[in-house]
Amino acid sequence: MAALIEIERLTKRFAGFTAVDDVSFTVERGEVLGFLGPNGAGKSTTMRMLAGFMPPTAGTARICGADVVDQPVAAKRHLGFLPEGAPTYPEMTVAGFLAFTGRIRGFRGGELTDRVAHAMGLTQLEGVRLQPIETLSKGFKRRVGLAQALLHDPPVLVLDEPTDGLDPNQKHEVRELIRRMAPEKAIVISTHILEEVGAVCTRAIIIARGKVVVDAPPSVLEERGRSLDDVFRSLTQPEAA
């Protein structure tokens, strides 16, 4: 069976500057891929192209076999995407926003109610369900973004810094949630927290200046006798290249 995520020679150029340069990888069901790299390496741009939110300059991305450019509706049906910064509609309440995204996903009536309740349960949002999103703290806003990505229980999750802004307890909860969902899904998370990679990821890709410089399980990287931190620094600092 084909991998749930297939990226082939994906490239993005902005006015002559190449932000993502010929990136290829696949992610199978059961894998949690940690997407790492220094600021500006091209992580968010890759994730946006994978999610069909930004057209690639060259190359392709497929989700459950659907090309994100040619078959955007089929691809998005199988995808939960937490974009950078977790944009929402700030004036809506948490429950209102999740019901709105659920209706866009085609849910109605009892199923819509159940899915919103389930997503709020997974992300521990019940206590703020009637609060306008603009009045929430950063960590709660992030969890609203995560809840909308999980609402339709998609087989593919692309989460751009899912634990950014969360307190240590919430980080732990979100990592547990990712671990619990992992066997059934293909998950890509970007993070700057290297310990998170060891904690939840089955595989790590390090990207630097738009190119993949390493693709291996975290345990293999650490077996090379160095911490992930050392591996990251040696592969991503220009003077080490």
Ligand SMILES: Nc1ncnc2c1ncn2[C@@H]1O[C@H](COP(=O)(O)OP(=O)(O)OP(=O)(O)O)[C@@H](O)[C@H]1O
């Ligand atoms: N719309 C755009 N127009 C021009 N340049 C862009 C645009 N979006 C991103 N870039 C540039 O592309 C490069 C990659 O950006 P990207 O946001 O993908 O990096 P990142 O790895 O996610 O970084 P961070 O860890 O800081 O979030 C950066 O140099 C950025 O300034």
